[in-house]
Amino acid sequence: MCVVTFGHGPRLPFRAVLVTLLTDYGVEDDFVGVCHLVIAGIAPEARIIDIAHGIPRHDVRTGALVLRRTLPFAPAGVHIAVVDPEVGGRRRAIALRTAEEDRILVGPDNGVLLPAAERFGGAVEAVEISTSPCRLVPVSATFHGRDLFAPVGAHLATGVALAETGDPLEPSELVALDLPTPRLEGDEVVAHVLAIDRYGNVTLDAEHALLARSGLRLGQSVVVEAGGDEHVAVYAHAFTDVAAGELLLYEDAYRTLALAVNRGSAADRLGATLDGELRVLPA
Amino acid sequence: MCVVTFGHGPRLPFRAVLVTLLTDYGVEDDFVGVCHLVIAGIAPEARIIDIAHGIPRHDVRTGALVLRRTLPFAPAGVHIAVVDPEVGGRRRAIALRTAEEDRILVGPDNGVLLPAAERFGGAVEAVEISTSPCRLVPVSATFHGRDLFAPVGAHLATGVALAETGDPLEPSELVALDLPTPRLEGDEVVAHVLAIDRYGNVTLDAEHALLARSGLRLGQSVVVEAGGDEHVAVYAHAFTDVAAGELLLYEDAYRTLALAVNRGSAADRLGATLDGELRVLPA
Amino acid sequence: MCVVTFGHGPRLPFRAVLVTLLTDYGVEDDFVGVCHLVIAGIAPEARIIDIAHGIPRHDVRTGALVLRRTLPFAPAGVHIAVVDPEVGGRRRAIALRTAEEDRILVGPDNGVLLPAAERFGGAVEAVEISTSPCRLVPVSATFHGRDLFAPVGAHLATGVALAETGDPLEPSELVALDLPTPRLEGDEVVAHVLAIDRYGNVTLDAEHALLARSGLRLGQSVVVEAGGDEHVAVYAHAFTDVAAGELLLYEDAYRTLALAVNRGSAADRLGATLDGELRVLPA
Numbered sequence: 001m002c003v004v005t006f007g008h009g010p011r012l013p014f015r016a017v018l019v020t021l022l023t024d025y026g027v028e029d030d031f032v033g034v035c036h037l038v039i040a041g042i043a044p045e046a047r048i049i050d051i052a053h054g055i056p057r058h059d060v061r062t063g064a065l066v067l068r069r070t071l072p073f074a075p076a077g078v079h080i081a082v083v084d085p086e087v088g089g090r091r092r093a094i095a096l097r098t099a100e101e102d103r104i105l106v107g108p109d110n111g112v113l114l115p116a117a118e119r120f121g122g123a124v125e126a127v128e129i130s131t132s133p134c135r136l137v138p139v140s141a142t143f144h145g146r147d148l149f150a151p152v153g154a155h156l157a158t159g160v161a162l163a164e165t166g167d168p169l170e171p172s173e174l175v176a177l178d179l180p181t182p183r184l185e186g187d188e189v190v191a192h193v194l195a196i197d198r199y200g201n202v203t204l205d206a207e208h209a210l211l212a213r214s215g216l217r218l219g220q221s222v223v224v225e226a227g228g229d230e231h232v233a234v235y236a237h238a239f240t241d242v243a244a245g246e247l248l249l250y251e252d253a254y255r256t257l258a259l260a261v262n263r264g265s266a267a268d269r270l271g272a273t274l275d276g277e278l279r280v281l282p283a
Numbered sequence: 284m285c286v287v288t289f290g291h292g293p294r295l296p297f298r299a300v301l302v303t304l305l306t307d308y309g310v311e312d313d314f315v316g317v318c319h320l321v322i323a324g325i326a327p328e329a330r331i332i333d334i335a336h337g338i339p340r341h342d343v344r345t346g347a348l349v350l351r352r353t354l355p356f357a358p359a360g361v362h363i364a365v366v367d368p369e370v371g372g373r374r375r376a377i378a379l380r381t382a383e384e385d386r387i388l389v390g391p392d393n394g395v396l397l398p399a400a401e402r403f404g405g406a407v408e409a410v411e412i413s414t415s416p417c418r419l420v421p422v423s424a425t426f427h428g429r430d431l432f433a434p435v436g437a438h439l440a441t442g443v444a445l446a447e448t449g450d451p452l453e454p455s456e457l458v459a460l461d462l463p464t465p466r467l468e469g470d471e472v473v474a475h476v477l478a479i480d481r482y483g484n485v486t487l488d489a490e491h492a493l494l495a496r497s498g499l500r501l502g503q504s505v506v507v508e509a510g511g512d513e514h515v516a517v518y519a520h521a522f523t524d525v526a527a528g529e530l531l532l533y534e535d536a537y538r539t540l541a542l543a544v545n546r547g548s549a550a551d552r553l554g555a556t557l558d559g560e561l562r563v564l565p566a
Numbered sequence: 567m568c569v570v571t572f573g574h575g576p577r578l579p580f581r582a583v584l585v586t587l588l589t590d591y592g593v594e595d596d597f598v599g600v601c602h603l604v605i606a607g608i609a610p611e612a613r614i615i616d617i618a619h620g621i622p623r624h625d626v627r628t629g630a631l632v633l634r635r636t637l638p639f640a641p642a643g644v645h646i647a648v649v650d651p652e653v654g655g656r657r658r659a660i661a662l663r664t665a666e667e668d669r670i671l672v673g674p675d676n677g678v679l680l681p682a683a684e685r686f687g688g689a690v691e692a693v694e695i696s697t698s699p700c701r702l703v704p705v706s707a708t709f710h711g712r713d714l715f716a717p718v719g720a721h722l723a724t725g726v727a728l729a730e731t732g733d734p735l736e737p738s739e740l741v742a743l744d745l746p747t748p749r750l751e752g753d754e755v756v757a758h759v760l761a762i763d764r765y766g767n768v769t770l771d772a773e774h775a776l777l778a779r780s781g782l783r784l785g786q787s788v789v790v791e792a793g794g795d796e797h798v799a800v801y802a803h804a805f806t807d808v809a810a811g812e813l814l815l816y817e818d819a820y821r822t823l824a825l826a827v828n829r830g831s832a833a834d835r836l837g838a839t840l841d842g843e844l845r846v847l848p849a
Contacts, residue, residue, distance in 0.1 A: 018323060020316075027310050027593050028620030030632050033586075036615045037640040040584060044641070049319045054311030066313050073429070074320040075327070088804050141804045143819035146639070238371050238424045253426035301606060303599075310593050332602045337594030349596050356712070357603040358610070521654050521707045536709035 017157040018077030019046045022067050023145060024055040035150040042154035058085035060112050064177050065194060067116040069254045080153040081107040088141040093130045093148055096123040097162050106153040111177030126174060127166030134165050180275055182206040187215035188281040191257060193272050200265025201258060202272045208255035221283035222249055226270040232283060249280060300440040301360030302329045305350050306428060307338040318433040325437035341368035343395050347460050348477060350399040352537045363436040364390040371424040376413045376431055379406040380445050387445065389436045394460030409457060410449030417448050463558055465489040470498035471564040474540060476555050483548025484541060485555045491538035504566035505532055509553040515566060532563060583723040584643030585612045588633050589711060590621040601716040608720035624651035626678050630743050631760060633682040635820045646719040647673040654707040659696045659714055662689040663728050672719040677743030692740060693732030700731050746841055748772040753781035754847040757823060759838050766831025767824060768838045774821035787849035788815055792836040798849060815846060
């Protein structure tokens with residue numbers, strides 16, 4: 001009666017247009033608040049939801065990965081992401097439309113948007129918005145969230161067409177984030193380190209669909225090859241399925257493959273580094 | 284004309300259903316944001332208010348106490364609370380309805396909900412929601428806020444009946460939080476330490492109604508018995524009513540009895556420990 | 567078609583009344599959340615936007631300056647600001663109406679509201695609200711945000727007239743924030759240090775309108791006189807316009823004059839102290 005599976009089946013109705021915000025502005029200052037004020041002034045009917053503002057400062061990759069994993073849980077809308085170390089420089093500012101669900105993504109053209117767009121079939125239309133007629137005038141040198149991305153996103157939320165907010169760009173010209181690609185080689189999963197958290201847990205780039213096609217089965221012993229060494233691990237459901245100090249392979253809450261040592265550091269155990277390649281095969 | 288006394292008199296109209304969130308997820312990451320997204324997708328008309336997300340990690344007791352003291356200020360709605368150290372384990376996940384005001388509370392069955400429910404006459408109906416038809420599929424092992432509590436709460440906010448969201452439970456079987464009970468013995472207030480803040484201020488469990496029936500009068504000198512020692516204090520309105528270094532007894536902003544030393548630590552002075560018993564009597 | 571210049575031209579329609587909040591309550595605890603709950607109970611149709619809650623504790627001046635710089639980006643509404651070191655003491659609690667745009671500002675009478683009000687022509691009507699019929703009863707000694715400012719602001723958002731929320735006050739009697747005044751002396755800008763950030767960047771009190779009337783031209787060399795010493799600087803657009811270690815003068819994102827050393831500390835270079843006077847003149 002009320003099961004909702006995100007990313008499948010018909011979309012639920014959403015009368016107010018949704019505007020989501022993801023930034024590295026932090027939650028202490030007035031940066032986020034003033035973006036809300038600008039959006040509310042232009043698009044009073046829009047509903048604003050903050051996805052996260054604690055992205056590490058200038059960490060475009062983490063911003064891109066968080067946007068990619070959260071947008072599938074969001075109703076379609078206008079999705080603004082601002083992690084922008086080159087603000088005021090020559091990087092382009094863009095808005096794009098996705099192939100599926102007509103989502104609009106707005107932000108700097110530095111790769112922060114594209115991984116999320118790919119979750120919805122990629123970008124099929126894009127505009128350069130640096131001198132958008134929807135921007136605030138004057139645009140400051142350092143606060144494009146307020147002066148450019150928020151007002152352009154808000155106008156899009158009121159129904160202004162993407163083509164009217166900027167100059168056309170070929171979607172293929174957009175700056176991609178340089179991420180490795182996981183693959184299957186026979187029974188082996190060849191994956192890479194996407195992120196390492198403060199506990200030493202290692203997030204890989206292999207996701208559920210790829211795992212389902214691999215030879216790995218839950219409960220099984222597996223071998224993890226990393227840096228020339230082999231490590232035995234259990235492909236488990238939860239940390240508590242293995243003893244303290246043991247290595248486990250598991251799908252995290254976003255169905256992405258991850259490695260952990262129960263009460264220890266998988267990153268230390270494996271000598272893991274960002275983007276480093278690992279191989280996982282049945283034992 | 285416009286005096287509002289919470290908890291008394293007719294409720295004010297509230298057309299959009301309110302969903303409140305209280306968690307220990309912190310405000311840096313995307314945990315809270317993605318819960319908002321899930322709720323907005325299922326219940327686009329609901330209004331979401333964050334009560335607090337900075338509950339110390341896994342501190343069920345503090346979560347329960349903060350929920351209990353804040354809900355009386357909230358319009359009736361669906362109130363989700365997630366402080367859940369046993370997530371993915373065998374603890375039940377529940378939703379309940381209160382005797383007064385028909386509030387719906389949703390969260391793990393570990394005591395975080397019941398003290399707040401008791402403010403509204405206790406639970407009169409409850410369901411186990413671990414395999415609710417309203418959950419997201421699949422439910423992850425670690426993020427039940429997103430996969431279980433948010434979607435069940437959101438469906439309840441759209442008007443789905445509590446009985447349709449899970450399997451019936453006897454309200455008397457719900458897990459209670461183990462809290463001591465304050466009492467009067469003649470003129471004496473027998474109270475216990477509920478919380479100690481970082482300044483060494485000590486919150487007791489005696490509240491306004493009990494104090495009003497006690498022999499204590501504002502402005503009076505009182506004796507505080509703690510750990511076999513007697514301490515003289517003033518039952519005062521504000522810190523500034525006593526000299527630096529002096530002990531005072533006061534009602535805090537939630538009308539709960541508390542002890543402080545002006546510019547010092549009452550916890551150190553009294554040797555206070557969590558749940559420890561103290562006696563307060565007229566000097 | 568969609569250029570919006572704040573502070574000029576006709577205001578955009580805003581159907582739901584906006585209530586903004588700015589406090590020093592922080593984002594960890596339930597202080598802000600319970601203010602939202604109180605407002606939602608009284609004014610269910612109002613929309614609440616948080617401007618900032620990370621104002622340094624009890625720093626009235628910073629609160630006032632942040633309110634002043636952000637309100638011009640906000641649709642007109644009810645603007646609550648609570649930075650209130652004297653809460654529970656004898657300071658007045660006030661609500662005021664501005665000459666332009668009929669904005670309502672609510673907060674303690676300690677100077678936190680007036681600099682923002684001056685952006686809209688100053689206060690033309692004011693009331694003392696300490697015993698407002700719109701307050702919660704009882705008002706606690708320490709949490710006037712919840713018990714006084716939020717409920718009075720919420721009632722004002724529902725359309726209650728300012729005069730009905732408290733006792734009339736002469737706007738001229740309101741407590742002003744003691745801030746120096748920048749001025750032109752011939753070609754020279756005489757300005758003062760408003761704020762010093764953690765990077766040693768120095769915000770002055772001279773704003774765009776005054777600068778436009780001065781002899782300073784972008785790209786020019788200027789002399790900064792501070793503490794009896796003369797320093798050469800460039801009046802630049804961005805940090806990257808000068809070499810590392812060089813002093814620059816620039817307009818920040820709020821069009822306020824500021825001084826920085828590229829990859830260094832302007833405060834150290836100039837020996838800058840809060841409110842200290844500097845002179846800037848063409849080289």
